Amino acid sequence: MASTRPLRVGFVPEHFSTPIHFAKKHYGLDAELIPFLSGTGHMITSLRGGEIDAAIGLTEGWVAALGKSQQSGDQDGGYRLVGTYVETPLCWAISTGANRDEIKTVDSLQSGKIGVSRIGSGSYVMGYVLADQRGWLAPASSEQGSPYADIVVLNTFENLRNAVNSGEADFFMWEHFTSKRYYDNGEIRRIGEIYTPWSSWKIAAATGLVEGDRLDPRVHDLLDKLNLGIKYFNENKEEAVEYISTALDYSEEDAREWLGTVKFPEKTQGVDANVILNTITTLCKAGVLEAGACQAASMITQL
Template sequence: MKTVKIVGVPEHFNLPWQFCLENGEFNEIGIDLDWTDVPEGTGKMCQMLRENETDLAVILTEGILKDISNGNESVVLQQYVASPLQWGIHVAAQSTFQTISDLKDKKVAISRNGSGSQLMAIVNAKNEGWNSDVLSYEIVNTLDGAVIALTENKADYFMWDRFMTQPIVDKNIFRRIGVCPTPWPCFVIVARKEFYENNQAVIKNILEVINYTTIEFKQIPSIDKTLASRYEQKLEDIQEWLKITKWSQKQLTEKQFEQIQNQLLELGIIKSTLNFNEVIK
């Protein structure tokens, strides 16, 4: 049995992985897939890849490409979710902020440096015509940390998947004042380069299992009710999320890669171009 370490966020996007694990599908092909939830998100997962604490990661596209441009020796195996991530822009429910423009020069809560919550704050700033170089941050590590930061006025706003934060909005802890979708496919599956080079057959088998599940995922009977129950969501919110979420079983094309890279360069998220053949496997 080959042990493979993998990390991802504890969110509804990754329920297909949990189903495969619960059903023993990786064990059936001789793989002990050791999944670790990482609520801190992409910045933490980048660190784990760098420090050989994981072999694979299901990770935000912008975050891993930024970290690869900064020396992370990882490669992209394929897209995982092709649709954009809907980043909600949240403030404390009792705050005086009413519109996105009210947040100019205000402090943004982020999970970690290099996280999606930081990079999407840059995207939002550019969308609003703000100078993203002067954004100020409060590191909060997790969604729970963001709740504390906003309610205690340590930060002014926080960006996170709008569906995963919906229960917090429903409880009148956060108020959502806007949504900022990613202008690229949101999740990719990546591997440490060394692990990829030495385990290509194992990786191929893992991808075949997860891709078979994601192809059929939306057709699973009562999947909306299962998701709503597991992730404490309202059924109508999950149904809306399922409509707009598209899993992928394909690799990024060179054209897609260049489009994403050019957007990241324009936003200042990466400083130099990446080599398609070195990054995309």
């Protein structure tokens, strides 16, 4: 199982990736870091396709995809959850086009066209969580399917912004601080927000790197170096603000505000099975997964 080739690690190049940058810069993380602008759904495809070895993405995306695999009889799923990267929930901003005056409130989005990055991505899953919280889901006995008129797959954040302005989609959801710059410049308009009912980021490794509860040593090294990157992040907030506001697409003010909302774990190793179970329960309630068909324990490799 062990190899000397550096791991290929997928990540989303946003403010949450700052400890990953510090792990590479200050602690010599021996990995090829591969950015995925279109998010977790794309990383799932790449993990299953053997294009990357591990990835850091959104809890709901990882769980939804593994749950759908279990429902289809595929117990492998292509990856296992091996670590926790962020302990706090994620705030998803709900956005529409700057001049979409007919869209005034979140309730006006019912039966509208939702833009998502990919089927199975966080932006897709949270559309159903929103519908569940708003009471838009049809009863299980109903023949009605989606709570939306259309689910428009648009891949990137830029495409999503363009779509709500052109009318191709009515709204989309993306992380609050990543969206905020485009509210400030008038490109899109914020009409609400929704928080994940779970801690927001998990670390996944391809099943080829997992044997029972044993991991490839390179995955252990990844988790150890992320721990160091997180410790450095917590102790060097000014360097974090400088990096976020210069190398990434955020203002210094937004970077500082974000620092007060996020908590990374002291140890990335391990996943709380109750968090995954809660995620499955919510996704079943929202109609993304089938109740009774998914097992949290088989999604996780505990260290």
